[in-house]
Amino acid sequence: MSIKIAGTGSYIPERILTNADLEKMVDTNDEWIRTRTGISERHLAAPDQVTSDLGAEACRKALEAAGVDASEVGAVIVATCTPDYTFPSTAANIHRKLQLNKAFCFDLSAACCGFLSVLETACGIMMANKKYRYVLAVGAEKLSTIVNWDDRSTCILFGDGAGAVLLENVDDGDNTGLIASDMNTDGNWSEILKLPGGGSVNPPSERTIAEHLHGIHMQGQETFKLAVNAIVSACRTVESEAGISIRDDVKLVIPHQANIRIIQAVAKRLDITDEQVIVNINRYGNTSAASIAICFDEAVRTGRLQRGDLALLASFGSGLVWGAQLIRY
Ligand SMILES: CC(C)(COP(=O)(O)OP(=O)(O)OC[C@H]1O[C@@H](n2cnc3c(N)ncnc32)[C@H](O)[C@@H]1OP(=O)(O)O)[C@@H](O)C(=O)NCCC(=O)NCCS
Structure with missing residues (x-):
């Protein structure tokens, strides 16, 4: 199947x-x-x-x-x-x-x-x-x-x-779809990236509006540092579980588009070429849960991903939650 x-x-x-x-x-x-x-x-x-x-x-x-x-x-x-x-x-x-x-x-x-x-x-x-x-x-x-x-x-x-x-x-036995994945959470870092207002901790009130609690709060540098290590580690785990080489076997790495410097640091640590990484953050910024799905569609529609190719998806975000998935298209 x-x-x-x-x-x-x-x-x-x-x-x-x-x-x-x-x-x-x-x-x-x-x-x-x-x-x-x-x-x-x-x-x-x-x-x-x-x-x-x-x-x-x-x-x-x-x-x-x-x-x-x-x-x-x-x-x-x-x-x-x-x-x-x-x-x-x-x-x-x-x-x-x-x-x-x-x-x-x-x-x-x-x-x-x-x-x-x-x-x-x-x-x-x-x-x-x-x-x-x-x-x-x-x-x-x-x-x-x-x-x-x-x-x-x-x-x-x-x-x-x-x-x-x-x-x-x-039923065709092509072994397509999700081949391997490594998904993780560390709730101890929940403070560095959050939307504090509107939930059960800070229900909406004049105070939550005055204190801007309904907007994104982020410790940028801390998030940046954690992101690179976490993404690389998840990618390496998937690589070893699937028994493949990211550099030699993966056609396209599709990283979450949060910051070009995070993407470049990950690419360097994974030792992959520019052609192996999809980047559209210049045009769209960080679209959170949508970013990898948008990239995937662009990769398919521009022909960068063909049937049978391996794509490595990798993401990181509030929670903290991070992970990588190997997909055969
Ligand atoms: C947010 C981010 C771009 C900030 O870049 P940075 O290099 O870490 O910058 P810093 O926060 O150290 O700020 C450096 C200086 O630029 C200033 N600065 C911040 N935003 C600025 C802006 N938009 N324009 C001009 N200056 C700005 C800061 O006030 C600071 O000034 P100071 O040195 O006088 O105090 C970067 O930390 C980042 O991308 N982090 C990861 C965010 C992320 O990926 N989030 C989503 C995860 S899913």
């Missing part, structure tokens, strides 16, 4: 916010942002576009690419830290918008590691007993709603977008 990636899709909202635009909003400049992060611009959803709209559009494209009708989808899992509501789930809203009438739908919260967590859940658990033939794995974010636009150290980093892959249970 194999799991095939039957189709991929992504959606990037139209409006572009450039570094020059940010110069007018906070005390920053294009050169600082580009050299420290690799970001030139990011896209922002329109005021009336919500996370499920972005996710639904990515799903629609994935279904179209696979030639599969919405009525055939058995489940939808959405990774997001910017859901439409706390409940109902964003996945349920996508169910309504695309009329996925047979689909069991739920959201999953693992911040920037959300899309890998969806794949782990879908491939490792839900599809393992063949109950579901088609599962939509989605990462969708409207991060512009949780960015503190007065905080220059974080507002420059994030953007909106969504990506989706349609997973299919197949």
